[in-house]
Amino acid sequence: MSPRAPEVMVRLTAEGSDRSYPIHIGPGLLTQAGLLRALVDDRNVCLVTNETVAPLFQSSVLDALNGDDAASRRVTVVELPDGEAHKTLASYERILTAALEDKHERSTIFIALGGGVIGDMTGFAAASFLRGADFIQVPTTLLSQVDSSVGGKTGVNHPMGKNLIGAFHQPIGVIIDTQTLETLPxxxxxxxxxxxxxxxxxxxxxxxxxxxxxxxxxxxxxxxxxxxxxxxxxxxxxxxxxxxxxxxxxxxxxxxxxxxxxxxxxxxxxxxxxxxxxxxxxxxxxxxxxxxxxxxxxxxxxxxxxxxxxxxxxxxxxxxxxxxxxxxxxxxxxxxxxxxxxxxxxxxxxxxxxxxxxxxxxxxxxx
Ligand SMILES: NC(=O)c1ccc[n+]([C@@H]2O[C@H](COP(=O)([O-])OP(=O)(O)OC[C@H]3O[C@@H](n4cnc5c(N)ncnc54)[C@H](O)[C@@H]3O)[C@@H](O)[C@H]2O)c1
The missing domain is CATH 1.20.1090.10 (Dehydroquinate synthase-like - alpha domain)
Incomplete structure (x- = not known):
């Protein structure tokens, strides 16, 4: 078996448009700066994560983003409380407010760093920020790596039920670092x-x-x-x-x-x-x-x-x-x-x- 799995391409050609995106999979990908920077290019970033995941992987992502062009890139970090109970319109609003306060534009890329809760909320915030911004999934749970980060379903819960508010919004890329699973309970x-x-x-x-x-x-x-x-x-x-x-x-x-x-x-x-x-x-x-x-x-x-x-x-x-x-x-x-x-x-x-x-x-x- 190969030590590094091949990249998987998601090819979506519905509605007459080609919206293909790559899923990169392998150990140590978060520390490969080139991978993330190739997707982000020179754009500003709104990085969304939670209090559990931030101390584990946030610095790797920031290091990867802040290469030679660090001075010119604006990076806003939104750290949310952990848990399904926080997959709410209030958290969604916090992401949007942070992005607006830091004067991000539609060209900003949102990055979801965490499990499915963070991925779903960040995707929904990106889908609606200034009527639609790009986002990248960096899933860190097994469930989010094999399921929620692929396919474009995004959203939040409502007191009347799970995932009742959301949008279909595909990421522009998914980076799955299998080493992140080492810390997963x-x-x-x-x-x-x-x-x-x-x-x-x-x-x-x-x-x-x-x-x-x-x-x-x-x-x-x-x-x-x-x-x-x-x-x-x-x-x-x-x-x-x-x-x-x-x-x-x-x-x-x-x-x-x-x-x-x-x-x-x-x-x-x-x-x-x-x-x-x-x-x-x-x-x-x-x-x-x-x-x-x-x-x-x-x-x-x-x-x-x-x-x-x-x-x-x-x-x-x-x-x-x-x-x-x-x-x-x-x-x-x-x-x-x-x-x-x-x-x-x-x-x-x-x-x-x-x-x-x-x-x-x-x-x-x-x-
Ligand atoms: N969009 C979709 O298609 C889709 C599909 C399936 C599930 N979902 C959604 O995904 C959510 C569930 O996702 P989940 O199972 O990833 O839960 P989660 O996001 O709550 O993560 C589980 C726990 O693991 C922690 N964690 C994350 N990465 C870690 C790591 N590497 N090391 C240690 N701890 C880590 C999280 O902080 C959290 O406490 C649900 O809200 C569900 O509705 C969405």
């Missing part, structure tokens, strides 16, 4: 791993088998392996997004495990289970239902649950959460269309499909 790393195995289930049977076969090395966070795995996830996500940028159709397969997962998050109270933990249980439930219909082999379900358990991820609904609680929570999901809950199931390993047709009697025994 085990629970956050495992939550990202749930999204990793999802790509194998919905799109690539060989990748699924590969992940199962490398479970031990993934637990060890083998650096070269991770760069390769992240690149394969980004390539799958980029391909799905290219085919359906605004989730009119095939993009919905990325929600495998999420319909049940969101119900768990909502029922438990957001933050009790991490998103990736809820998705892990949701995927196991959806896999058991798929196997019951003959879509996948029971052995595949066993391999999936074994993999998830190796990362201490849940594979069943929380104790006491029955089918009635699932049905009422799922009815409120924003992905419900015309009153119909849309489920993603597997017609075979590596092939997912969306269906509204799932009876409670099919769900109950698989929770």
């Amino acid at each position: 085990d629970r956050e790393y495992a939550a990202g791993m749930a999204e990793v195995i999802k790509y194998g289930l919905i799109a690539d049977a060989n990748f699924f088998d590969y992940l199962i076969g490398h479970t031990e090395a993934l637990i060890r966070r083998d650096e070269a392996l991770l760069a390769d795995v992240i690149a394969r996830c980004c390539a799958i996500k980029a391909d799905v997004v290219k085919r359906d940028e605004r989730e009119g159709g095939v993009r919905a397969i990325l929600n495998f495990g999420h319909t049940f997962g969101h119900a768990i998050e909502k029922e438990q109270g957001f933050g009790v289970w991490l998103h990736g933990e809820a998705v892990a249980a949701g995927m196991a439930i959806a896999a058991r239902i798929s196997a019951g219909r003959g879509g996948i082999e029971p052995g595949t379900v066993a391999a999936l649950t074994g993999f998830l358990q190796a990362f201490s991820l849940p594979t069943h609904a929380p104790d006491g959460m029955g089918v009635d609680a699932f049905m009422s929570a799922m009815q409120g999901d924003k992905k419900v269309q015309a009153g119909k809950i849309r489920y993603v199931l597997l017609e075979s390993l590596g092939n997912a499909f969306v269906t509204p047709g799932l009876d409670e009697s099919e769900i109950a025994p698989n929770l």
